[in-house]
Amino acid sequence: MDKSAPKAIHLKDYAPPPYLIDTVDLTFDLGEEVTRVRSSLQLRANPVRLPDGAPVPLVLDGQELKLVSLAIDGRTLEPAEYAIGPESLTIFDPPAAFALEVETELKPQENTSLEGLYRTSGNFCTQCEAEGFRKITYFLDRPDVMARYRTTITADALKYPVLLSNGNLVAASKMGHDGRHTVTWEDPFAKPCYLFALVAGVLVHVEDSYVTRSGRTVTLRIYVEPGNQDKCDHAMRSLKKSMAWDENVYGLEYDLDIFMIVAVGDFNMGAMENKGLNVFNTKYILARPESATDTDFLGVEAVVAHEYFHNWTGNRVTCRDWFQLSLKEGLTVFRDQEFSSDLNSRPVKRIADVQRLRAAQFPEDSGPMAHPIRPDSYIEINNFYTTTVYEKGAEVVRMIHTLLGAEGYRKGIDLYFERHDGQAVTCDDFVAAMEDATGKDLSQFRRWYSQAGTPELDISGEYDGHGRTYRLTVRQSCPPSPGQPVKQPYHIPLALGLLDPQGADIPLRLKTEDVPKGTSRVLDVTEAEQVFEFADVPAPPVPSLLRGFSAPVKLRMSYTDDDLTFLMANDSDAFNRWEAGQTLGTRLLLGLVEDRAAGRPLELSRGFLDALDKILNDPALDHAFAAQALTLPSEGYLGQQMPVIDVDGIHEVRGFARKAIAAHLRDDLLSTYRALGGNEPFAIDAAIGRRSLKNLALGYLMSLEDAEAVELCVGQFHNAHAMTDVIAALGLLNDTHLPQRDAALARFYETWKNEPLVVDKWFSIQAMSERPETLAEVRSLLNHPAFEIRNPNKVYALIGGFAGGNAVRFHDSSGAGYEFLADQVLTLNGLNPQVASRMVKLFARWRKYDDRRQAFMRAQLERIVGAPNLSPDVFEIASKSLQ
Ligand code: PHE
Numbered sequence: 001m002d003k004s005a006p007k008a009i010h011l012k013d014y015a016p017p018p019y020l021i022d023t024v025d026l027t028f029d030l031g032e033e034v035t036r037v038r039s040s041l042q043l044r045a046n047p048v049r050l051p052d053g054a055p056v057p058l059v060l061d062g063q064e065l066k067l068v069s070l071a072i073d074g075r076t077l078e079p080a081e082y083a084i085g086p087e088s089l090t091i092f093d094p095p096a097a098f099a100l101e102v103e104t105e106l107k108p109q110e111n112t113s114l115e116g117l118y119r120t121s122g123n124f125c126t127q128c129e130a131e132g133f134r135k136i137t138y139f140l141d142r143p144d145v146m147a148r149y150r151t152t153i154t155a156d157a158l159k160y161p162v163l164l165s166n167g168n169l170v171a172a173s174k175m176g177h178d179g180r181h182t183v184t185w186e187d188p189f190a191k192p193c194y195l196f197a198l199v200a201g202v203l204v205h206v207e208d209s210y211v212t213r214s215g216r217t218v219t220l221r222i223y224v225e226p227g228n229q230d231k232c233d234h235a236m237r238s239l240k241k242s243m244a245w246d247e248n249v250y251g252l253e254y255d256l257d258i259f260m261i262v263a264v265g266d267f268n269m270g271a272m273e274n275k276g277l278n279v280f281n282t283k284y285i286l287a288r289p290e291s292a293t294d295t296d297f298l299g300v301e302a303v304v305a306h307e308y309f310h311n312w313t314g315n316r317v318t319c320r321d322w323f324q325l326s327l328k329e330g331l332t333v334f335r336d337q338e339f340s341s342d343l344n345s346r347p348v349k350r351i352a353d354v355q356r357l358r359a360a361q362f363p364e365d366s367g368p369m370a371h372p373i374r375p376d377s378y379i380e381i382n383n384f385y386t387t388t389v390y391e392k393g394a395e396v397v398r399m400i401h402t403l404l405g406a407e408g409y410r411k412g413i414d415l416y417f418e419r420h421d422g423q424a425v426t427c428d429d430f431v432a433a434m435e436d437a438t439g440k441d442l443s444q445f446r447r448w449y450s451q452a453g454t455p456e457l458d459i460s461g462e463y464d465g466h467g468r469t470y471r472l473t474v475r476q477s478c479p480p481s482p483g484q485p486v487k488q489p490y491h492i493p494l495a496l497g498l499l500d501p502q503g504a505d506i507p508l509r510l511k512t513e514d515v516p517k518g519t520s521r522v523l524d525v526t527e528a529e530q531v532f533e534f535a536d537v538p539a540p541p542v543p544s545l546l547r548g549f550s551a552p553v554k555l556r557m558s559y560t561d562d563d564l565t566f567l568m569a570n571d572s573d574a575f576n577r578w579e580a581g582q583t584l585g586t587r588l589l590l591g592l593v594e595d596r597a598a599g600r601p602l603e604l605s606r607g608f609l610d611a612l613d614k615i616l617n618d619p620a621l622d623h624a625f626a627a628q629a630l631t632l633p634s635e636g637y638l639g640q641q642m643p644v645i646d647v648d649g650i651h652e653v654r655g656f657a658r659k660a661i662a663a664h665l666r667d668d669l670l671s672t673y674r675a676l677g678g679n680e681p682f683a684i685d686a687a688i689g690r691r692s693l694k695n696l697a698l699g700y701l702m703s704l705e706d707a708e709a710v711e712l713c714v715g716q717f718h719n720a721h722a723m724t725d726v727i728a729a730l731g732l733l734n735d736t737h738l739p740q741r742d743a744a745l746a747r748f749y750e751t752w753k754n755e756p757l758v759v760d761k762w763f764s765i766q767a768m769s770e771r772p773e774t775l776a777e778v779r780s781l782l783n784h785p786a787f788e789i790r791n792p793n794k795v796y797a798l799i800g801g802f803a804g805g806n807a808v809r810f811h812d813s814s815g816a817g818y819e820f821l822a823d824q825v826l827t828l829n830g831l832n833p834q835v836a837s838r839m840v841k842l843f844a845r846w847r848k849y850d851d852r853r854q855a856f857m858r859a860q861l862e863r864i865v866g867a868p869n870l871s872p873d874v875f876e877i878a879s880k881s882l883q
């Protein structure tokens with residue numbers, strides 16, 4: 001690393017702030033060329049750090065700001081009394097308590113990073129998490145500095161009729177002679193600056209209200225660009241459901257008179273929980289059946305809930321420092337997952353969440369960027385909004401819930417709020433509340449916060465017919481990760497059951513117990529090796545392990561193929577019925593990859609085909625569940641199971657298996673398709689499951705590319721009402737060389753060219769085509785008039801779709817895909833480092849490929865690390881990937 005390489009920040013160096021800020025009074029003068037920000041702060045020395053007053057300088061964070069004036073208690077400071085650095089403003093000798101007035105200027109119209117104050121579609125918008133507030137004004141930009149805010153906004157009344165900030169509106173002026181108007185907002189709750197927000201522009205809103213259980217009426221508003229009012233119903237309904245759910249399940253009520261959401265087209269992430277003024281990516285607000293898929297609808301419901309839930313888990317109780325990010329994110333993801341499970345099908349939701357964890361988090365946890373859910377260090381905090389902090393973090397909270405039970409967990413949550421409302425705290429404070437409320441010892445469990453890597457469970461079972469006992473031997477281990485060569489054993493909740501030969505659950509009594517404790521129970525696995533012995537087991541059982549995926553681990557158990565088909569058919573735990581099919585499918589497909597490599601003929605096992613047949617023809621099965629159970633493990637998941645990922649082998653073999661299944665089940669697939677294929681009116685209910693099973697059937701049929709399937713597919717594309725069905729058909733045509741493919745893509749674009757979110761789908765579908773021409777097409781789509789490299793959604797759709805969603809084309813052995821991605825990373829680096837960093841992460845797993853591909857990817861990473869003006873965001877990912 002050269003001298004100019006950005007430095008890492010360490011958790012162990014945490015120290016409380018030397019100064020505290022009690023109140024913040026902001027005045028924004030929004031302009032086309034220059035925006036002026038006046039900030040009046042009430043500061044005082046922090047008694048924890050400076051018990052005798054204020055002997056240390058005050059160092060405020062600030063970036064890309066022009067300082068206009070600076071005064072303490074009304075006196076303008078002399079130049080010798082302060083210093084301005086590239087990222088700070090230091091006041092050498094402040095008093096122990098004082099008012100600071102800082103006036104700065106900035107140019108939001110030039111801000112392409114979408115962090116701080118920026119423009120989107122002509123409007124003004126802010127994004128302050130994690131450290132964007134320092135791009136607005138000089139401040140102690142850290143979450144343990146909590147203050148009460150008052151915000152005044154002045155702007156042209158015609159260009160910016162709507163002026164919003166956090167809290168309650170306390171004053172508004174009519175348009176003055178200068179054509180400008182002014183409003184003032186006041187937020188009664190102390191908050192860290194990352195929760196500050198301001199929005200100004202031409203926006204329309206839909207309004208509703210919610211009466212809290214204590215009887216207060218809250219105004220609910222969703223602000224969108226004109227023309228989008230008709231796409232807010234689902235988000236508004238989701239918001240009201242979230243408010244009710246949090247009252248019922250957590251006893252938590254909303255605390256302001258108004259709750260506002262603004263949807264913007266240019267946003268790096270999904271959404272942001274600013275106090276009383278959530279800002280959303282349009283993708284997670286706008287939804288109508290004609291233009292949004294079922295997945296989009298479920299995404300809106302989940303993200304609206306997630307941000308709303310942050311009002312308590314994140315805002316009322318916030319993080320002491322950014323190493324504690326999972327305190328709010330893991331907990332809030334767990335809350336939104338449970339919300340969605342309560343509203344929809346619990347097993348189907350659990351399967352989707354586990355698929356997501358395995359597809360994204362497991363690879364992260366075994367690669368160069370592996371970190372604990374509470375990282376020890378970072379160079380750029382924006383790089384740590386990871387699937388580990390979020391999704392693995394949620395699994396850790398889920399395990400606490402499993403270990404304590406729903407009631408114990410709720411007691412812990414209640415104590416957490418009783419102790420910490422209004423504070424900035426740590427993950428450890430959360431765990432301590434859980435322990436103190438229940439008496440459960442979670443000291444070993446805390447290793448989930450400090451150790452990275454996915455633990456592995458090796459389980460074997462032994463039946464003793466004489467003693468009618470069944471012994472389970474459980475071994476755990478965890479592979480090394482960067483900076484952590486050796487891991488201590490985890491405390492793992494292992495939920496399990498034992499199935500008798502008829503498929504019924506056996507009552508579970510450990511040899512040390514007098515009476516059985518149910519037929520599904522949670523064992524505490526704490527040792528590197530541990531034996532559990534069950535009594536009164538009448539016949540050799542088939543164990544159903546890790547029910548509901550009770551811990552984020554990899555499970556190895558020597559099941560026979562017959563055991564797995566037995567579990568697929570009989571397990572009372574729906575998740576494990578699905579899991580057994582995936583385990584069997586993975587085993588068979590990996591066997592076929594080996595067969596292909598050895599030049600042996602490919603053949604799919606009869607037993608597996610029969611098991612799939614049973615699922616397809618089981619009238620009792622939930623349709624959405626059946627669709628998941630009939631889906632083969634993804635190419636990405638199969639790749640993770642190989643020491644060296646055979647990209648082409650996996651792609652070919654999975655395609656072969658799909659065809660073999662389709663040929664075997666053709667008639668049943670056709671009748672399933674016909675039975676479910678009615679063009680029914682749209683609803684977000686069981687119809688989602690019907691559509692997914694129907695489209696799964698269509699997908700299998702299309703793999704045969706016969707005339708009948710193509711006709712059904714083209715017909716569906718043209719006639720379907722729901723976007724889910726249109727997209728499913730288009731996605732299938734997209735992989736073919738049929739003449740109907742280009743016609744369908746052209747027609748889709750013509751129909752939807754004025755809907756940016758639908759155009760994103762059009763970009764990503766093409767980027768994910770398995771056709772050999774795809775890279776050339778993606779390159780030319782970069783020049784399409786609808787593509788905009790400054791818009792994150794467009795980048796994620798086209799560049800992300802190709803490099804992250806199209807393994808066989810991205811990893812083309814020519815290396816052309818890698819060069820393409822590196823080119824884009826370097827372009828984005830200068831525009832939007834956060835987006836660039838997300839893209840460069842797609843190289844992180846380069847060591848999992850063969851030598852030739854490794855050499856190509858390594859060369860591109862080196863090219864990136866050597867590029868001039870590299871952002872810390874991209875530098876951190878690229879350099880750590882090469883280590
Ligand atoms: N805090 C947001 C969430 O998870 C995510 C986010 C992080 C958004 C940083 C913008 C910037 O809900």
Ligand code: ZN
Nearest residue numbers: 306310329332
């Ligand atoms: Zn969040």
